Amino acid sequence: MSFELDNTDRNEMFSNFLHKIIDKDMEEGVYDGRVQTRFPPEPNGYLHIGSAYAINISYSIAQKYGGKFNLRFDDTNPAKEDMEYVESITRDMKWMGFDWEDRLFYGSDYFDRIYEYAVSLIKKEKAYVCELTLDEIREYRGTLTSPGKDSPYRNRSIEKNLELFEKMRSGEFEAGTKVLRAKIDMSSPNMNMRDPVMYRIQFVSHYRTGDKWCIYPMYDFAHPLQDYIEGITHSLCSNEFKNHRPLYEWFLNELEIKSPPKQREFGRMNITGAVTSKRYLRQLVKGEFVDGWDDPRLPTLSGLRRRGFTPESILNFLNEIGVSKDSSTVDIAMLEHSLREDLKGKVPCLMAVLRPIKLVLTNYPKGQVEMMEIQNNPESPELGSRKVPFTGELYIEEEDFMEIPAKGYHRLSPGNEVRLKGAYIIKCEEVVKNEKTGEILEIRCTYDPETRSGLIGSARKVKGTIHWVSSMHALNAEVHLYERLLPKDAEGEVEDWSEYINPNSLVVLKNCFIEPELKASKPGERFQFIRLGHFCVDEKYTTDKKLVFNRIVPLKDTWKKNNK
């Protein structure tokens, strides 16, 4: 009988400052008890673990309060957006289980309405067409410590503004010559309130609306309206938008929206050793420093998926790290912990030899093959067992033999005994080496027939147990091991990413041997290789003729840790 909490319970118990805000709204009946959140990605890149963190905040809150969750593509800048990204984003969200039901929206669907709202602000004398150049606007804006000054176009008549704005829309002006601005306060200590631009002219074809528009609303103007149009109650975003909140509220207030949505901010999440900036990710992909957006070294959701992470492990990770107002840098060890936790007791544990050395049993009958029955996962008997062929010629892991054993080493060494997992106790009698190079060619051992697993003699204890594979039965496989992609953090503008890439971030081992049992394994299948880690069959490079495994995470290795 287990009383452990499942995720639902954990979510129920988990509380943060956002829950308190919503609890209060519920209590006061601000939105008639309604909760609706949204995730508004711009389709200009792939989702990564930081995006999943943001999605999870909005998604789990909608779930907790029996509310709704929308997916909305915030596509108000045609120069940067593309359909490829909306497809990848929806695919990754579905994989994670973030369900927007029938509420998939596009900010571009609201262009007509947003235009009308702009017109009504002009009519209220709260917006004007400005003809200052880009540089002039910057100059007039002032600095962080000094106020700006009013644009000479600030006090045009409503009629003139209406006329000019209409002409902007119909394409009579060149890009950059005119913008629509909100009339707020050029001396506000908040730069966002110094007559922010609401609309700019862009003769760029939009991936959805084509050439219908040549003016596009800015984020600050479009976002509160998108939220309002969709009935969003709580518009949750990360801290860098904190300074935009007064503007968000200003637009909704001037437009006299009742029960306006609330923008609330949370701290961003970073992970040690992972690149979670969209900008850097794009540079790495476009510059072909990595194998696409789904490179297993990247913290993109597609990269994590290809690497072998489960959506459950990512979700548990996100729920365990929590949310606060402060930004965080979470240790990647927590993510790895979540994966091990999820897979343990769930996937078969098999044997693989990554760096093989030949081992010969000199007293084992020539040509004999025994089928050793081994449990697939001792913690989960329901996963059954398999028969593994055992012969007198095996491969073992290079690091499981030491000619001169270090103190505390209890695997194979000359004269020493060790158990072959699921088979016999063996003793190392001789080491055959290449006379010139000193390279170990094979290890010769004798086995004790009385100690076969299951026999009475198997009760004898030896200090070490190692994994093995029969050389004539083993399958050849390629294994990819990963380390940090960037050993040092990049700063500012990076000219050449190759200077930052860790050459060991991807280690390809082409000559690995695995149990014949794995012959039928399919891309995406996961296994634990005993003592080596959790692995996933790569979905991109595995073919009928070639098996490629990605190591998701290594297993803990206290011996290696203590001897490093």
Add this chain to the structure above:
RNA sequence: UGGCCUGUCGCCAAGUGGUAAGGCACGGGACUUUGACUCCCGCAUUCGUAGGUUCAAAUCCUGCCAGGCCAGCCA
């Protein structure tokens, strides 16, 4: 040097005036045909800092220090 925000163990993070939860990491031990897993045990007399209010402060007040964000016709 303007405004806003944030500072609780190495890393996340509860706590919201009544005497510091939990997880990861780490250290020690038991168990083990995975040096894994599991199981025990340990791990903040102290909450950025200095004062103040109070019978009582991580929680309230004041000053200081540190970090973050903002001067795109990006989102």
